[in-house]
Amino acid sequence: MGEIRALRQSDVATVAALFQRILRKTSAPATPALEAYLTRLFLEGPEQDSEIHSHVHIRDDGSVSGFLGVLPLPLMMGERPVRGALCGTFMVDNHADDPFAGARLMRAFLSGPQDISLTETANDISTTMWRRLRATVLPEHSLEWLRVIRPAGFITEMAANVVGAARLLAPLARPADALIRRGAPEPRWSSLAAAIAEGTLASHDLDDESAAHLFTRFVSHFAVRPSWREENLRRMVEESRHKATFGAMVRRMVTTRDGKPVGMFLYYGDPGRIGRVLQILAAPGRAGEVIDAMLAHANERGMVALRGRAQPALLEAMLGRRFAFVHASSSIVHARDPALIEPFLAGKAFFNGFAGESWSRLIGDRF
Known part of the structure:
Protein backbone atom coordinates (compact mmCIF):
# COMPACT_ATOMS: atom_id res chain seq x y z
CA MET A 1 0.00 0.00 0.00
CA GLY A 2 1.31 3.45 -0.93
CA GLU A 3 1.61 6.44 1.35
CA ILE A 4 0.60 10.09 1.08
CA ARG A 5 2.85 13.00 2.01
CA ALA A 6 3.28 16.70 1.26
CA LEU A 7 4.82 17.76 -2.04
CA ARG A 8 8.57 18.45 -1.85
CA GLN A 9 10.87 20.27 -4.22
CA SER A 10 12.53 16.94 -5.04
CA ASP A 11 9.17 15.63 -6.35
CA VAL A 12 8.62 18.41 -8.88
CA ALA A 13 10.48 16.85 -11.82
CA THR A 14 8.42 13.65 -11.53
CA VAL A 15 5.18 15.60 -11.14
CA ALA A 16 6.04 17.63 -14.26
CA ALA A 17 6.62 14.41 -16.22
CA LEU A 18 3.27 13.06 -15.05
CA PHE A 19 1.60 16.34 -16.03
CA GLN A 20 2.99 16.08 -19.57
CA ARG A 21 2.03 12.45 -20.04
CA ILE A 22 -1.33 12.24 -18.22
CA LEU A 23 -2.89 15.70 -18.55
CA ARG A 24 -1.18 17.12 -21.64
CA LYS A 25 -1.17 13.65 -23.28
CA THR A 26 2.22 14.13 -24.91
CA SER A 27 5.44 12.13 -24.92
CA ALA A 28 7.50 15.32 -24.99
CA PRO A 29 9.68 15.68 -21.90
CA ALA A 30 8.80 18.25 -19.27
CA THR A 31 10.72 21.49 -19.70
CA PRO A 32 12.60 23.38 -17.01
CA ALA A 33 10.02 26.16 -17.46
CA LEU A 34 7.18 23.77 -16.51
CA GLU A 35 9.08 22.51 -13.47
CA ALA A 36 9.78 26.10 -12.42
CA TYR A 37 6.12 27.03 -12.74
CA LEU A 38 4.93 24.01 -10.74
CA THR A 39 7.33 25.07 -8.01
CA ARG A 40 6.12 28.66 -8.18
CA LEU A 41 2.45 27.68 -8.09
CA PHE A 42 2.33 24.83 -5.57
CA LEU A 43 5.32 25.53 -3.33
CA GLU A 44 5.57 29.32 -3.56
CA GLY A 45 2.08 30.21 -4.76
CA PRO A 46 -0.19 33.06 -3.73
CA GLU A 47 -1.78 32.88 -0.27
CA GLN A 48 0.58 30.12 0.88
CA ASP A 49 -0.43 28.38 4.13
CA SER A 50 2.12 26.23 5.95
CA GLU A 51 -0.60 23.76 6.96
CA ILE A 52 -2.40 23.50 3.60
CA HIS A 53 -0.25 21.85 0.96
CA SER A 54 -0.26 19.73 -2.18
CA HIS A 55 0.01 15.94 -1.86
CA VAL A 56 1.91 13.18 -3.63
CA HIS A 57 1.22 9.45 -3.60
CA ILE A 58 4.31 7.32 -3.03
CA ARG A 59 4.65 3.72 -4.19
CA ASP A 60 6.24 1.06 -1.97
CA ASP A 61 9.51 1.55 -3.90
CA GLY A 62 9.55 5.27 -3.00
CA SER A 63 8.60 6.62 -6.45
CA VAL A 64 5.86 9.21 -7.00
CA SER A 65 2.76 7.75 -8.62
CA GLY A 66 0.17 10.46 -8.05
CA PHE A 67 -0.31 14.15 -7.36
CA LEU A 68 -3.07 16.39 -6.06
CA GLY A 69 -2.31 20.10 -6.38
CA VAL A 70 -3.78 22.33 -3.67
CA LEU A 71 -4.09 26.12 -3.65
CA PRO A 72 -5.03 27.85 -0.38
CA LEU A 73 -8.05 30.13 -0.88
CA PRO A 74 -8.79 32.45 2.06
CA LEU A 75 -12.45 33.45 2.09
CA MET A 76 -14.77 35.81 3.91
CA MET A 77 -18.27 34.67 4.86
CA GLY A 78 -19.85 37.97 5.72
CA GLU A 79 -17.31 39.34 8.20
CA ARG A 80 -16.08 35.89 9.23
CA PRO A 81 -12.73 34.68 7.88
CA VAL A 82 -12.94 31.15 6.47
CA ARG A 83 -10.00 28.95 5.60
CA GLY A 84 -10.50 27.50 2.12
CA ALA A 85 -8.48 25.16 -0.06
CA LEU A 86 -8.84 24.47 -3.75
CA CYS A 87 -8.15 21.04 -5.27
CA GLY A 88 -6.73 21.58 -8.73
CA THR A 89 -4.35 19.40 -10.73
CA PHE A 90 -5.19 15.75 -9.91
CA MET A 91 -3.51 12.76 -11.58
CA VAL A 92 -2.53 9.15 -10.84
CA ASP A 93 -0.10 7.03 -12.82
CA ASN A 94 -1.02 3.42 -13.74
CA HIS A 95 -4.34 3.52 -11.93
CA ALA A 96 -4.89 -0.18 -12.51
CA ASP A 97 -1.80 -1.03 -10.43
CA ASP A 98 -3.24 0.76 -7.40
CA PRO A 99 -6.90 1.65 -7.90
CA PHE A 100 -7.15 3.32 -4.49
CA ALA A 101 -4.31 5.81 -4.95
CA GLY A 102 -6.69 8.56 -6.09
CA ALA A 103 -9.02 7.96 -3.16
CA ARG A 104 -6.09 8.18 -0.72
CA LEU A 105 -5.03 11.49 -2.20
CA MET A 106 -8.57 12.83 -1.97
CA ARG A 107 -9.03 11.73 1.65
CA ALA A 108 -5.70 13.32 2.59
CA PHE A 109 -6.83 16.61 1.04
CA LEU A 110 -10.27 16.62 2.66
CA SER A 111 -8.85 15.76 6.08
CA GLY A 112 -6.69 18.89 6.00
CA PRO A 113 -7.10 21.87 8.34
CA GLN A 114 -9.22 23.95 5.94
CA ASP A 115 -12.83 24.84 6.81
CA ILE A 116 -14.02 24.38 3.27
CA SER A 117 -12.67 22.37 0.31
CA LEU A 118 -13.44 23.19 -3.30
CA THR A 119 -12.78 22.00 -6.82
CA GLU A 120 -13.66 23.89 -9.97
CA THR A 121 -13.77 21.35 -12.81
CA ALA A 122 -13.98 17.74 -11.63
CA ASN A 123 -14.41 15.05 -14.27
CA ASP A 124 -16.86 12.18 -13.82
CA ILE A 125 -14.37 9.94 -11.99
CA SER A 126 -13.32 12.69 -9.59
CA THR A 127 -16.95 13.70 -9.02
CA THR A 128 -17.78 10.14 -7.97
CA MET A 129 -14.92 10.24 -5.43
CA TRP A 130 -16.08 13.57 -4.03
CA ARG A 131 -19.67 12.33 -3.68
CA ARG A 132 -18.56 9.20 -1.82
CA LEU A 133 -16.79 11.49 0.62
CA ARG A 134 -20.04 13.44 1.17
CA ALA A 135 -19.23 16.47 -0.92
CA THR A 136 -21.89 18.59 -2.62
CA VAL A 137 -22.02 19.24 -6.37
CA LEU A 138 -23.00 22.82 -7.27
CA PRO A 139 -25.29 22.56 -10.33
CA GLU A 140 -25.34 26.25 -11.27
CA HIS A 141 -21.54 26.51 -11.07
CA SER A 142 -21.12 23.30 -13.08
CA LEU A 143 -22.42 24.53 -16.43
CA HIS A 327 -22.52 20.15 -18.35
CA ALA A 328 -18.92 19.09 -19.00
CA SER A 329 -17.44 18.97 -15.49
CA SER A 330 -18.49 19.71 -11.93
CA SER A 331 -17.77 22.38 -9.35
CA ILE A 332 -17.91 20.83 -5.88
CA VAL A 333 -17.77 21.95 -2.26
CA HIS A 334 -17.05 19.99 0.93
CA ALA A 335 -17.26 21.29 4.51
CA ARG A 336 -17.73 19.79 7.93
CA ASP A 337 -20.07 22.67 8.82
CA PRO A 338 -23.18 22.57 6.58
CA ALA A 339 -23.69 26.32 7.10
CA LEU A 340 -20.60 26.97 4.98
CA ILE A 341 -22.15 25.15 2.01
CA GLU A 342 -25.49 26.99 2.04
CA PRO A 343 -24.29 30.23 0.35
CA PHE A 344 -22.77 28.18 -2.49
CA LEU A 345 -26.03 26.33 -3.09
CA ALA A 346 -27.94 29.62 -2.91
CA GLY A 347 -25.72 31.19 -5.58
CA LYS A 348 -24.37 33.79 -3.14
CA ALA A 349 -20.74 32.69 -3.23
CA PHE A 350 -18.15 33.91 -5.72
CA PHE A 351 -16.55 30.78 -7.16
CA ASN A 352 -14.97 29.75 -10.50
CA GLY A 353 -12.50 31.73 -12.56
CA PHE A 354 -10.14 33.66 -10.30
CA ALA A 355 -11.74 31.97 -7.29
CA GLY A 356 -10.49 28.71 -8.73
CA GLU A 357 -7.51 27.50 -10.74
CA SER A 358 -8.47 28.72 -14.22
CA TRP A 359 -6.32 31.85 -13.90
CA SER A 360 -3.13 29.79 -13.65
CA ARG A 361 -0.82 29.14 -16.57
CA LEU A 362 -1.31 25.37 -16.23
CA ILE A 363 -4.60 25.87 -18.05
CA GLY A 364 -3.98 27.23 -21.53
CA ASP A 365 -0.30 28.10 -21.62
CA ARG A 366 2.81 26.53 -23.14
CA PHE A 367 6.04 25.72 -21.32
Whole structure:
Protein backbone atom coordinates (compact mmCIF):
# COMPACT_ATOMS: atom_id res chain seq x y z
CA MET A 1 0.00 0.00 0.00
CA GLY A 2 1.31 3.45 -0.93
CA GLU A 3 1.61 6.44 1.35
CA ILE A 4 0.60 10.09 1.08
CA ARG A 5 2.85 13.00 2.01
CA ALA A 6 3.28 16.70 1.26
CA LEU A 7 4.82 17.76 -2.04
CA ARG A 8 8.57 18.45 -1.85
CA GLN A 9 10.87 20.27 -4.22
CA SER A 10 12.53 16.94 -5.04
CA ASP A 11 9.17 15.63 -6.35
CA VAL A 12 8.62 18.41 -8.88
CA ALA A 13 10.48 16.85 -11.82
CA THR A 14 8.42 13.65 -11.53
CA VAL A 15 5.18 15.60 -11.14
CA ALA A 16 6.04 17.63 -14.26
CA ALA A 17 6.62 14.41 -16.22
CA LEU A 18 3.27 13.06 -15.05
CA PHE A 19 1.60 16.34 -16.03
CA GLN A 20 2.99 16.08 -19.57
CA ARG A 21 2.03 12.45 -20.04
CA ILE A 22 -1.33 12.24 -18.22
CA LEU A 23 -2.89 15.70 -18.55
CA ARG A 24 -1.18 17.12 -21.64
CA LYS A 25 -1.17 13.65 -23.28
CA THR A 26 2.22 14.13 -24.91
CA SER A 27 5.44 12.13 -24.92
CA ALA A 28 7.50 15.32 -24.99
CA PRO A 29 9.68 15.68 -21.90
CA ALA A 30 8.80 18.25 -19.27
CA THR A 31 10.72 21.49 -19.70
CA PRO A 32 12.60 23.38 -17.01
CA ALA A 33 10.02 26.16 -17.46
CA LEU A 34 7.18 23.77 -16.51
CA GLU A 35 9.08 22.51 -13.47
CA ALA A 36 9.78 26.10 -12.42
CA TYR A 37 6.12 27.03 -12.74
CA LEU A 38 4.93 24.01 -10.74
CA THR A 39 7.33 25.07 -8.01
CA ARG A 40 6.12 28.66 -8.18
CA LEU A 41 2.45 27.68 -8.09
CA PHE A 42 2.33 24.83 -5.57
CA LEU A 43 5.32 25.53 -3.33
CA GLU A 44 5.57 29.32 -3.56
CA GLY A 45 2.08 30.21 -4.76
CA PRO A 46 -0.19 33.06 -3.73
CA GLU A 47 -1.78 32.88 -0.27
CA GLN A 48 0.58 30.12 0.88
CA ASP A 49 -0.43 28.38 4.13
CA SER A 50 2.12 26.23 5.95
CA GLU A 51 -0.60 23.76 6.96
CA ILE A 52 -2.40 23.50 3.60
CA HIS A 53 -0.25 21.85 0.96
CA SER A 54 -0.26 19.73 -2.18
CA HIS A 55 0.01 15.94 -1.86
CA VAL A 56 1.91 13.18 -3.63
CA HIS A 57 1.22 9.45 -3.60
CA ILE A 58 4.31 7.32 -3.03
CA ARG A 59 4.65 3.72 -4.19
CA ASP A 60 6.24 1.06 -1.97
CA ASP A 61 9.51 1.55 -3.90
CA GLY A 62 9.55 5.27 -3.00
CA SER A 63 8.60 6.62 -6.45
CA VAL A 64 5.86 9.21 -7.00
CA SER A 65 2.76 7.75 -8.62
CA GLY A 66 0.17 10.46 -8.05
CA PHE A 67 -0.31 14.15 -7.36
CA LEU A 68 -3.07 16.39 -6.06
CA GLY A 69 -2.31 20.10 -6.38
CA VAL A 70 -3.78 22.33 -3.67
CA LEU A 71 -4.09 26.12 -3.65
CA PRO A 72 -5.03 27.85 -0.38
CA LEU A 73 -8.05 30.13 -0.88
CA PRO A 74 -8.79 32.45 2.06
CA LEU A 75 -12.45 33.45 2.09
CA MET A 76 -14.77 35.81 3.91
CA MET A 77 -18.27 34.67 4.86
CA GLY A 78 -19.85 37.97 5.72
CA GLU A 79 -17.31 39.34 8.20
CA ARG A 80 -16.08 35.89 9.23
CA PRO A 81 -12.73 34.68 7.88
CA VAL A 82 -12.94 31.15 6.47
CA ARG A 83 -10.00 28.95 5.60
CA GLY A 84 -10.50 27.50 2.12
CA ALA A 85 -8.48 25.16 -0.06
CA LEU A 86 -8.84 24.47 -3.75
CA CYS A 87 -8.15 21.04 -5.27
CA GLY A 88 -6.73 21.58 -8.73
CA THR A 89 -4.35 19.40 -10.73
CA PHE A 90 -5.19 15.75 -9.91
CA MET A 91 -3.51 12.76 -11.58
CA VAL A 92 -2.53 9.15 -10.84
CA ASP A 93 -0.10 7.03 -12.82
CA ASN A 94 -1.02 3.42 -13.74
CA HIS A 95 -4.34 3.52 -11.93
CA ALA A 96 -4.89 -0.18 -12.51
CA ASP A 97 -1.80 -1.03 -10.43
CA ASP A 98 -3.24 0.76 -7.40
CA PRO A 99 -6.90 1.65 -7.90
CA PHE A 100 -7.15 3.32 -4.49
CA ALA A 101 -4.31 5.81 -4.95
CA GLY A 102 -6.69 8.56 -6.09
CA ALA A 103 -9.02 7.96 -3.16
CA ARG A 104 -6.09 8.18 -0.72
CA LEU A 105 -5.03 11.49 -2.20
CA MET A 106 -8.57 12.83 -1.97
CA ARG A 107 -9.03 11.73 1.65
CA ALA A 108 -5.70 13.32 2.59
CA PHE A 109 -6.83 16.61 1.04
CA LEU A 110 -10.27 16.62 2.66
CA SER A 111 -8.85 15.76 6.08
CA GLY A 112 -6.69 18.89 6.00
CA PRO A 113 -7.10 21.87 8.34
CA GLN A 114 -9.22 23.95 5.94
CA ASP A 115 -12.83 24.84 6.81
CA ILE A 116 -14.02 24.38 3.27
CA SER A 117 -12.67 22.37 0.31
CA LEU A 118 -13.44 23.19 -3.30
CA THR A 119 -12.78 22.00 -6.82
CA GLU A 120 -13.66 23.89 -9.97
CA THR A 121 -13.77 21.35 -12.81
CA ALA A 122 -13.98 17.74 -11.63
CA ASN A 123 -14.41 15.05 -14.27
CA ASP A 124 -16.86 12.18 -13.82
CA ILE A 125 -14.37 9.94 -11.99
CA SER A 126 -13.32 12.69 -9.59
CA THR A 127 -16.95 13.70 -9.02
CA THR A 128 -17.78 10.14 -7.97
CA MET A 129 -14.92 10.24 -5.43
CA TRP A 130 -16.08 13.57 -4.03
CA ARG A 131 -19.67 12.33 -3.68
CA ARG A 132 -18.56 9.20 -1.82
CA LEU A 133 -16.79 11.49 0.62
CA ARG A 134 -20.04 13.44 1.17
CA ALA A 135 -19.23 16.47 -0.92
CA THR A 136 -21.89 18.59 -2.62
CA VAL A 137 -22.02 19.24 -6.37
CA LEU A 138 -23.00 22.82 -7.27
CA PRO A 139 -25.29 22.56 -10.33
CA GLU A 140 -25.34 26.25 -11.27
CA HIS A 141 -21.54 26.51 -11.07
CA SER A 142 -21.12 23.30 -13.08
CA LEU A 143 -22.42 24.53 -16.43
CA GLU A 144 -20.43 25.54 -19.48
CA TRP A 145 -22.04 28.18 -21.68
CA LEU A 146 -21.69 28.97 -25.37
CA ARG A 147 -22.77 32.02 -27.38
CA VAL A 148 -22.48 31.67 -31.16
CA ILE A 149 -21.69 34.92 -32.98
CA ARG A 150 -20.86 33.79 -36.54
CA PRO A 151 -22.47 30.39 -37.23
CA ALA A 152 -20.57 29.42 -40.41
CA GLY A 153 -17.28 30.41 -38.83
CA PHE A 154 -18.22 28.53 -35.67
CA ILE A 155 -18.95 25.32 -37.57
CA THR A 156 -15.67 25.67 -39.46
CA GLU A 157 -13.72 26.20 -36.26
CA MET A 158 -15.37 23.20 -34.58
CA ALA A 159 -14.47 21.06 -37.59
CA ALA A 160 -10.89 22.35 -37.46
CA ASN A 161 -10.59 21.13 -33.86
CA VAL A 162 -11.02 17.61 -35.28
CA VAL A 163 -9.31 18.03 -38.66
CA GLY A 164 -6.94 20.99 -38.73
CA ALA A 165 -7.17 21.37 -42.51
CA ALA A 166 -10.82 22.42 -42.13
CA ARG A 167 -9.58 25.87 -41.09
CA LEU A 168 -8.65 26.43 -44.74
CA LEU A 169 -12.40 26.85 -45.32
CA ALA A 170 -12.56 29.89 -43.04
CA PRO A 171 -12.48 32.42 -45.92
CA LEU A 172 -15.61 30.79 -47.34
CA ALA A 173 -17.37 31.06 -43.99
CA ARG A 174 -17.06 34.85 -43.86
CA PRO A 175 -19.45 35.70 -46.74
CA ALA A 176 -21.85 33.03 -45.51
CA ASP A 177 -21.93 34.66 -42.09
CA ALA A 178 -22.38 38.09 -43.60
CA LEU A 179 -25.45 36.81 -45.43
CA ILE A 180 -26.86 35.04 -42.37
CA ARG A 181 -26.40 38.08 -40.13
CA ARG A 182 -27.64 40.67 -42.62
CA GLY A 183 -30.94 42.19 -41.65
CA ALA A 184 -31.12 40.35 -38.33
CA PRO A 185 -31.50 43.10 -35.70
CA GLU A 186 -32.80 40.68 -33.07
CA PRO A 187 -30.49 38.13 -31.40
CA ARG A 188 -30.81 34.56 -32.65
CA TRP A 189 -29.72 31.25 -31.19
CA SER A 190 -27.52 30.69 -34.22
CA SER A 191 -25.88 34.09 -34.57
CA LEU A 192 -25.45 37.61 -33.27
CA ALA A 193 -26.73 40.54 -35.29
CA ALA A 194 -24.07 42.25 -37.38
CA ALA A 195 -24.85 45.55 -35.67
CA ILE A 196 -25.20 45.74 -31.89
CA ALA A 197 -27.81 48.08 -30.40
CA GLU A 198 -26.67 51.67 -29.86
CA GLY A 199 -27.43 51.42 -26.14
CA THR A 200 -24.52 49.05 -25.45
CA LEU A 201 -22.13 50.47 -22.85
CA ALA A 202 -18.55 51.27 -23.76
CA SER A 203 -15.60 49.15 -22.63
CA HIS A 204 -11.93 50.03 -22.14
CA ASP A 205 -8.69 48.08 -21.81
CA LEU A 206 -7.44 47.41 -18.27
CA ASP A 207 -3.91 47.22 -16.91
CA ASP A 208 -2.97 44.74 -14.18
CA GLU A 209 -3.27 47.18 -11.28
CA SER A 210 -6.67 48.51 -12.33
CA ALA A 211 -7.94 44.98 -12.97
CA ALA A 212 -6.91 43.83 -9.49
CA HIS A 213 -8.68 46.83 -7.96
CA LEU A 214 -11.89 46.10 -9.86
CA PHE A 215 -11.80 42.42 -8.91
CA THR A 216 -11.86 43.40 -5.25
CA ARG A 217 -14.63 45.93 -5.89
CA PHE A 218 -16.95 43.68 -7.86
CA VAL A 219 -16.75 40.62 -5.57
CA SER A 220 -17.43 42.64 -2.41
CA HIS A 221 -21.22 42.13 -2.54
CA PHE A 222 -21.03 38.30 -2.50
CA ALA A 223 -21.90 36.62 0.82
CA VAL A 224 -18.82 34.38 0.40
CA ARG A 225 -15.89 35.91 -1.43
CA PRO A 226 -12.12 35.53 -1.67
CA SER A 227 -10.03 37.49 0.80
CA TRP A 228 -7.07 38.08 -1.49
CA ARG A 229 -4.06 40.00 -0.27
CA GLU A 230 -3.43 42.83 -2.70
CA GLU A 231 0.01 41.68 -3.81
CA ASN A 232 -1.20 38.12 -4.37
CA LEU A 233 -4.18 39.20 -6.43
CA ARG A 234 -1.91 41.34 -8.60
CA ARG A 235 0.30 38.29 -9.14
CA MET A 236 -2.68 36.20 -10.20
CA VAL A 237 -3.89 38.93 -12.55
CA GLU A 238 -0.44 39.18 -14.15
CA GLU A 239 -0.09 35.41 -14.55
CA SER A 240 -3.53 35.18 -16.14
CA ARG A 241 -2.15 37.08 -19.14
CA HIS A 242 -0.20 34.04 -20.30
CA LYS A 243 -2.40 31.48 -22.09
CA ALA A 244 -0.73 31.03 -25.44
CA THR A 245 -2.91 28.13 -26.61
CA PHE A 246 -6.09 30.18 -26.07
CA GLY A 247 -4.98 33.23 -28.07
CA ALA A 248 -4.63 36.91 -27.25
CA MET A 249 -5.96 38.17 -23.93
CA VAL A 250 -8.81 40.71 -23.85
CA ARG A 251 -9.45 42.37 -20.49
CA ARG A 252 -11.81 45.33 -20.37
CA MET A 253 -13.77 47.49 -17.98
CA VAL A 254 -17.38 48.40 -18.79
CA THR A 255 -18.47 51.96 -17.93
CA THR A 256 -21.60 54.08 -17.97
CA ARG A 257 -21.88 57.21 -20.11
CA ASP A 258 -20.35 59.27 -17.29
CA GLY A 259 -17.41 56.86 -16.87
CA LYS A 260 -18.57 54.94 -13.80
CA PRO A 261 -17.31 51.30 -13.82
CA VAL A 262 -20.17 48.77 -13.72
CA GLY A 263 -18.29 45.59 -14.61
CA MET A 264 -15.42 43.90 -16.40
CA PHE A 265 -14.73 40.88 -18.58
CA LEU A 266 -11.68 38.82 -19.48
CA TYR A 267 -11.48 36.42 -22.42
CA TYR A 268 -8.87 34.93 -24.74
CA GLY A 269 -9.03 34.36 -28.46
CA ASP A 270 -8.05 35.53 -31.92
CA PRO A 271 -10.34 36.74 -34.74
CA GLY A 272 -12.06 33.88 -36.48
CA ARG A 273 -11.72 31.63 -33.42
CA ILE A 274 -13.83 30.62 -30.40
CA GLY A 275 -12.99 32.84 -27.45
CA ARG A 276 -12.63 31.44 -23.92
CA VAL A 277 -14.05 33.65 -21.19
CA LEU A 278 -12.27 33.43 -17.85
CA GLN A 279 -14.28 35.97 -15.87
CA ILE A 280 -17.29 38.26 -16.06
CA LEU A 281 -17.93 40.58 -13.11
CA ALA A 282 -20.73 43.07 -12.71
CA ALA A 283 -22.16 45.44 -10.14
CA PRO A 284 -25.54 44.28 -8.75
CA GLY A 285 -28.25 44.70 -11.40
CA ARG A 286 -25.79 45.41 -14.24
CA ALA A 287 -24.94 41.89 -15.44
CA GLY A 288 -26.94 42.18 -18.66
CA GLU A 289 -25.23 45.40 -19.69
CA VAL A 290 -21.78 43.93 -19.02
CA ILE A 291 -22.60 40.80 -21.03
CA ASP A 292 -23.88 42.93 -23.93
CA ALA A 293 -20.66 44.97 -23.89
CA MET A 294 -18.60 41.76 -23.96
CA LEU A 295 -20.57 40.35 -26.89
CA ALA A 296 -20.30 43.66 -28.76
CA HIS A 297 -16.53 43.68 -28.32
CA ALA A 298 -16.17 40.03 -29.39
CA ASN A 299 -18.36 40.78 -32.41
CA GLU A 300 -16.18 43.73 -33.41
CA ARG A 301 -13.02 41.60 -33.06
CA GLY A 302 -14.38 38.97 -35.42
CA MET A 303 -14.81 36.16 -32.91
CA VAL A 304 -17.04 33.30 -34.12
CA ALA A 305 -18.27 32.41 -30.61
CA LEU A 306 -17.54 32.77 -26.91
CA ARG A 307 -17.56 30.01 -24.31
CA GLY A 308 -17.05 30.03 -20.56
CA ARG A 309 -17.95 28.71 -17.12
CA ALA A 310 -21.26 29.66 -15.55
CA GLN A 311 -21.77 31.71 -12.41
CA PRO A 312 -25.19 31.87 -10.72
CA ALA A 313 -25.10 35.68 -10.56
CA LEU A 314 -25.00 35.82 -14.38
CA LEU A 315 -27.49 33.10 -15.30
CA GLU A 316 -30.65 35.20 -15.33
CA ALA A 317 -29.11 37.77 -17.68
CA MET A 318 -27.73 35.03 -19.94
CA LEU A 319 -31.08 33.26 -20.29
CA GLY A 320 -32.53 36.18 -22.23
CA ARG A 321 -29.54 36.50 -24.53
CA ARG A 322 -29.52 33.19 -26.42
CA PHE A 323 -26.78 31.38 -24.50
CA ALA A 324 -26.64 27.58 -24.71
CA PHE A 325 -25.61 25.54 -21.66
CA VAL A 326 -24.07 22.09 -21.23
CA HIS A 327 -22.52 20.15 -18.35
CA ALA A 328 -18.92 19.09 -19.00
CA SER A 329 -17.44 18.97 -15.49
CA SER A 330 -18.49 19.71 -11.93
CA SER A 331 -17.77 22.38 -9.35
CA ILE A 332 -17.91 20.83 -5.88
CA VAL A 333 -17.77 21.95 -2.26
CA HIS A 334 -17.05 19.99 0.93
CA ALA A 335 -17.26 21.29 4.51
CA ARG A 336 -17.73 19.79 7.93
CA ASP A 337 -20.07 22.67 8.82
CA PRO A 338 -23.18 22.57 6.58
CA ALA A 339 -23.69 26.32 7.10
CA LEU A 340 -20.60 26.97 4.98
CA ILE A 341 -22.15 25.15 2.01
CA GLU A 342 -25.49 26.99 2.04
CA PRO A 343 -24.29 30.23 0.35
CA PHE A 344 -22.77 28.18 -2.49
CA LEU A 345 -26.03 26.33 -3.09
CA ALA A 346 -27.94 29.62 -2.91
CA GLY A 347 -25.72 31.19 -5.58
CA LYS A 348 -24.37 33.79 -3.14
CA ALA A 349 -20.74 32.69 -3.23
CA PHE A 350 -18.15 33.91 -5.72
CA PHE A 351 -16.55 30.78 -7.16
CA ASN A 352 -14.97 29.75 -10.50
CA GLY A 353 -12.50 31.73 -12.56
CA PHE A 354 -10.14 33.66 -10.30
CA ALA A 355 -11.74 31.97 -7.29
CA GLY A 356 -10.49 28.71 -8.73
CA GLU A 357 -7.51 27.50 -10.74
CA SER A 358 -8.47 28.72 -14.22
CA TRP A 359 -6.32 31.85 -13.90
CA SER A 360 -3.13 29.79 -13.65
CA ARG A 361 -0.82 29.14 -16.57
CA LEU A 362 -1.31 25.37 -16.23
CA ILE A 363 -4.60 25.87 -18.05
CA GLY A 364 -3.98 27.23 -21.53
CA ASP A 365 -0.30 28.10 -21.62
CA ARG A 366 2.81 26.53 -23.14
CA PHE A 367 6.04 25.72 -21.32
